[in-house]
Amino acid sequence: MERIADHLSALGEPTTGLQLLEEAVGIAPIGEEKNDIDASSVLSAIPQDLALAGEFARAREVAAAIKHERKRQRAVVRVSRMDLLVNAMHHS
Numbered sequence: 001m002e003r004i005a006d007h008l009s010a011l012g013e014p015t016t017g018l019q020l021l022e023e024a025v026g027i028a029p030i031g032e033e034k035n036d037i038d039a040s041s042v043l044s045a046i047p048q049d050l051a052l053a054g055e056f057a058r059a060r061e062v063a064a065a066i067k068h069e070r071k072r073q074r075a076v077v078r079v080s081r082m083d084l085l086v087n088a089m090h091h092s
Helices: 001-009 014-033 039-052 056-064 068-092
Strands: none
Touching: 014 039, 039 056, 039 068, 056 068
């Protein structure tokens, strides 16, 4: 789903891409509940995509909800760095 969302955004359909990412956000935790590390991996990539779309608040929410601690921390740091970079670019 994440790759499809990326392609939709690249094709000029960012709203549809964001909707698909939200669907993935709803599905991935089901795998996490079964201790599926692949689900955590998928879920940990979504916050970065949301941040790239400028959805920083939602990206932080999704990152904070990742069950796997190391992947959660990595996603939170990535989103924070992206947010700082965007803010720095806007203020320079």
